[in-house]
Amino acid sequence: MAFSASDIASHGQELGLVAEPDLVIPLHYFDNNRVFKSITVHAIMVYDEVLNPDKLRSSLSRLIGRDTWQKLAFSANRPAIAYTHVCHNMPKANHPAASRIPNSNSAPLNYPEIVGNAEDWSELCCGADSPRTISDYVGLERPVTGLRVVSFKDTTIINIHWLHIVADAMALKAILDNWVLVLEGRETDIPPVQGFDEDPLRELGLHPSEAFDLAGRELSxxxxxxxxxxxxxxxxxxxxxxxxxxxxxxxxxxxxxxxxxxxxxxxxxxxxxxxxxxxxxxxxxxxxxxxxxxxxxxxxxxxxxxxxxxxxxxxxxxxxxxxxxxxxxxxxxxxxxxxxxxxxxxxxxxxxxxxxxxxxxxxxxxxxxxxxxxxxxxxxxxxxxxxxxxxxxxxxxAKVNMTDFSAACETKKEAPLYPSFVSQIQSGIxxxxxxxxxxxxxxxxxxxxxxxxxxxxxxxxxxxxxxx
Missing domain, CATH: 3.30.559.10 (Chloramphenicol acetyltransferase-like domain)
Structure with a gap:
């Protein structure tokens, strides 16, 4: 994702670093706020199958490397995504943290229940040193989109994470849908992204024709x-x-x-x-x-x-x-x-x-x-x-629960493969x-x-x- 020149300058100085003269795409108005700069979002999908981590990494990299899908100019020395693969040579049930992750097969039948605590699996799924705020990205050569794959003998955990200035949930849907197209060899079906190098919402809010329904009831x-x-x-x-x-x-x-x-x-x-x-x-x-x-x-x-x-x-x-x-x-x-x-x-x-x-x-x-x-x-x-x-x-x-990664299975799958559990973890604030x-x-x-x-x-x- 592109950062504004002021972000690069201010945070680079804080870190004692000088930003290289890269191509910088202006940060869109509605992305550019202190809240989004202070949050990294982790979308975690648990699959009850062994998936090929290299297929997952290479396909996501190819997607983000496409014209108009790039959020930051990069080269062979600057990968499109931050990638981590962790392998545990055991079934998921034998791992102290992974065994506490719930799934749809163990869901309650009749009445809602509290079935888990994301704090129990956040370090396993996100990593102890996962990025949190914009300071963990600017000047550190860290791609703004990351992929962490955790493999077990019978399970694969996928964590796609990003600084919140990049995307909301419906943008995540577009990323997941088109990531699947790359995995399935259907890259010709991938549309270009709008608003890559200009802000289509730059005038939103400048031309009101009526008052907001709750105007007057906002906090002064x-x-x-x-x-x-x-x-x-x-x-x-x-x-x-x-x-x-x-x-x-x-x-x-x-x-x-x-x-x-x-x-x-x-x-x-x-x-x-x-x-x-x-x-x-x-x-x-x-x-x-x-x-x-x-x-x-x-x-x-x-x-x-x-x-x-x-x-x-x-x-x-x-x-x-x-x-x-x-x-x-x-x-x-x-x-x-x-x-x-x-x-x-x-x-x-x-x-x-x-x-x-x-x-x-x-x-x-x-x-x-x-x-x-x-x-x-x-x-x-x-x-x-x-x-x-x-x-x-x-x-x-966003239909994260319906993301079909059967094309990444180590063993051929004829039926769709959906996550047995989806989690959202927010770090930073x-x-x-x-x-x-x-x-x-x-x-x-x-x-x-x-x-x-x-x-x-x-x-x-x-x-x-x-x-x-």
Missing amino acids: KWGTASYALRNGHSIALGSKETRTLCIPASFMAKLRETAMQDLREEGKQDLFLTDNDLIVAWFSRLAFSHLPPEKPVTIMQAMSMRRALENDLLPVGKPYISNCLTFTSVLKTKKETESSLGLLAKELRQGINKHGTREQIEAYWSMGRRNAWPLGPIPILFGKANMHHIGYSNWTK AYPDGFVVTGQDSQGNYWLEGYRPAGLWAHVEKQLKANM
Whole structure:
């Protein structure tokens, strides 16, 4: 990925290094913020087969080395990806960390359960010296995209990782889909990437035609300062706990039935709810379980802007490998979230529908541009200064769980080969109180991972056990 000249200069000086006069592609406006520069994302896929690590490395390198897919100029002495292969001469079950990784075959059957803790397998999957922030890349000759393969006698763990300024979840989907095409010998089907050497979103937010729906309810500068004083320690310095939650397919069916019955009782018919609406509504109520009834709460969700921008800024047919996100928020009290699962899910759906329009995206980022200094264009917080704020990112549409790497098997496979488990690990700065729906596996189960201030997962686990 290209870094701005100021990044290279400032971080190179910090490290006592001078950047070589390479070709530098300007960093896009919506990639260039302090949050994305401070996070490395690891997408981890576990396959219950032995895969050829050299095929995985060479195919990903060929993809990233293609015209317009390059994020940083490189040569034979500067590889397209950072690559590590670790081999353990044992079955996965015999390794102390790998044996703790859950999978779809051992998923709960009827009710959601906390089935693991990413901290248990993060060093195995990511490496003890994995990059964290932009300082671990600039001036160190480290490619911004990395691949780590961990091999066992019966299992292969694949970790593709990148500094967040490179890509969001839907950009990851484009990378995975086209990586598979290279593995399958179908490189002629790979489209060029749009926005390689120019920023197609450079004017997004400069031409609003209406006010953002929640304008006036954002935190003011004083409100932000108050929120930071109340929560700064847990956000920036406080210890976090991670957990992995599996939501079985059978429970999702019951959840939908409950939500639809709630809506029927309110006289609302034929309403459309996605699985994401149901998951976020149901889990948010668990996440707020430790709060007093009148506590203000905000549920924020990240959304891809690609579809809304198809008619002008991002023409269909070329993947956009970058960050392309907007956000929706629902503001409630803790007591209000408890009244009805269906009504909360409906409000979440209405927020997505309303805030995801082309006009509202323009209005949102108009606000974002006005508040960009000094951190860059970062999400706007809506609610009250004393609120409890949680955030969600849903990777289901990225379909990481459906990445077919059968072409990399050491033994020929006729059927598709999908991961038995997908994990997302974030290094650098962790979500303050945030959750990633990593997707739906081939058996219909959903998986959720979360970063919470220490002690809060205990309340969720208590509620889960009480309702089993």
